[in-house]
Amino acid sequence: MPSDYAYVALFAAIGVAFIIATLVFSWFIRPSDPSPEKLSTYECAEEPVGPAHVQFRVGYYVFALIFVIFDVETVFIYPWAVLLRSFARNGMGMFAFVEMVVFLGILLVGLGYAWRKGVLRWE
């Protein structure tokens, strides 16, 4: 197993080194000639208006929250999917299946609720 992680560590190290090297390299070869236009924030070539930190709508938050909940759901489904075949071989397939259907059914009610409440509508 150590060797597998050695590859991961190697990839991570190369990734970090690449970014640092690129930045340092461009730092050395680029000319520095600042002007007010160059220093202003890039906003699709428009004149930037107001600060970048604006208040978001609460809709984003509710979306993110629903995302987290279904993310957690995925985490539970993954080992279930890995194991379902071996459960079926032991005659426990129906049990595991019903279990997951109940789990998903309960969360489906939640999705329906969010839908019905208009949380998913984006105006």
Place this chain on the structure above:
Amino acid sequence: MDWHTCSFYVLSVMILGSALMVVSLRNIVHCALFLAFTFMGVAGVFALLHAEFLAAVQVLIYVGAITVLILFAVMLTQKTIGISLKQTNRLAPLAVLSAVTFLCMIAVIALNTTFPTSGQHTVAVSTQTIGSAILGNGSYVVPFEVASILLLAAMVGAIVIARGQDN
């Protein structure tokens, strides 16, 4: 020091350092980003213990989803972004004192405790182990199903609290 111990210490420094940043920086967005680093470090520790599934979950849920959620929460709150926030109040020394006392106590006890460890060095297939713990007959079926109700209640509660008028 072998690579295992070495990477453990590197990860520990990463976790503790970023966690310290989370509770001491004055820009709340930076705090949230350092929180992601903390979560990454914890995922690294899980990977080190050969709990690959848990490490993946940690990255997927905590680094991916929770950090984004926190950032959205920060962004929808007015008057917290771009200003310098003081994270401590006048009770901070007392809090530090009690935390350090607790740390010392738990450290002394932990050093004098022999944890009963299993002879098995590593759990070979963590995904299967977790899966059968959740799904297997007579294991954690009840908490698994209750977790879905918990998630549902959390979603309904958050929507009720976060949204304005009833329609």
Place this chain on the structure above:
Amino acid sequence: MSGDFGSVIGPVAPEIILCVLGLLLLVAGMFLPAHRKATIIFWTCLVGLGTALCSCVMVLAAIALSPEPLQMPNWLGATLRVDEFALVLKILINLATILTILISPEYIQHRLTAGRSEYFPLVVFAALGMTLLVSATDLITIYVAMELTSLVSYVLVGYMKRDPKSTEAGMKYFLVGAASSAIMLYGMSLTYGMTGATDLASIRRAIAELGSPEPMVLVGLILMVAGFGFKLAAAPFHMWAPEAYEGGPTPIVALISVGPKMAGIAVLLHVLEIGFPEIRDHWSALIAAIAAISMVLGNLTAIPQKNIKRMLAYSSIGQIGYILIGVASLPQSMNDWRTSGIIVYLLVYAFMNIGAFAVVTAVSNAGLSDDIEDYRGLAQSSPLLAVALLVFLASLAGLPPTAGLWGKALIFGAAIYSGFTWLAVVGVACSVVSVFYYFNVVRVMFFLKATTPHTFRNTHLLTAGIIIAITGTLFIGVYPEPFIAMARVGQDIVAAR
């Protein structure tokens, strides 16, 4: 799956009914037409809770009448244990939830601007969490069920979004609750690290194998008890309670002042008696200390309170102190009369505390504030409410002929019998102190003249809730024998099956 359907899900029928009920109410709230919604949801909720209550009684009867221990379905594993003790508490929790639902409609009509249709399903989910907690015998189940209960409570306490106090209460409750969950989880992780098990019976075996009590086991237990203490609002973990009680919607406060306490006491008993009987001396002293601090602090801080909900909050901190005396003085063998004191006290406490909050709800429905000052002359403007509150406060103080007397008598008797005489003395002294602040409210109601007369037009439902609570309080007070006998059925929570 083996066996017929009834034996597969039978023992957990109350939980399944509550779960289905909650989902049904949620779906009903989404699709029913707006003008009919409130009525249909309310009555469905009431009928559903009644069904859950009946199913608890039926399972209890099945267990009590069957000659051999009832076979638990395989799939439950070690996560849940359905025994007489758990079922008696489940009946109480369902009863408390029904009373809460009865006193709710008018209040939410007045106070809530949003989320009226989600209110009932959320209350049902809270009840589900509590019923699961009372039979949970596995740390993970305990944690998940406790989070379900707590999460719903945070939302419901902060439900009145237009009211800054309610929002603040919900926020504080949430922050303290989240921190306490973290502490509890840390304790659970240490326990798991030391024993390698999450179910309480295996934890007990592992601790017995360790031989001499390792300090780390003790630290794990202390941290868990601290976490449970937060949920019970026992001092010194009580700081969220006054804020949450003052700011939250009153019917919800009635529920969270009773339900989580029952569930928390059940969890505490299960963890201590099934998981950690080997270190009884340690936890007995710990619980005794928490009980003493709760009683003294709760009762003394209640005296200067001007707001009746805050006063009742501190009073409930004192009450949990009395109940914890019962836990501290548990005997080696649970097959003992001393266990029944806890159950009787919880039963009595459910009636009197929900009753008191029901009267507070009625008064605030009439447009008055929660200040004790506003209760001036209540005896003239609404004799029923004043007499009801008198009964509930007398019972909370433990005066005859109310039920509170029996709860206290059994608990203090158990303490003396188990060698905790000092705790019983503290308890009696605190009860005497409590008479002072409880009867201050009575004095205001009966002997002061109202500044402006108010008319009370309460719905039949609220009146019904109050009358049920009065009946319970007085009936147990004058005729306690069957309840003590019933509680005795629930003694064998550690009976080795």
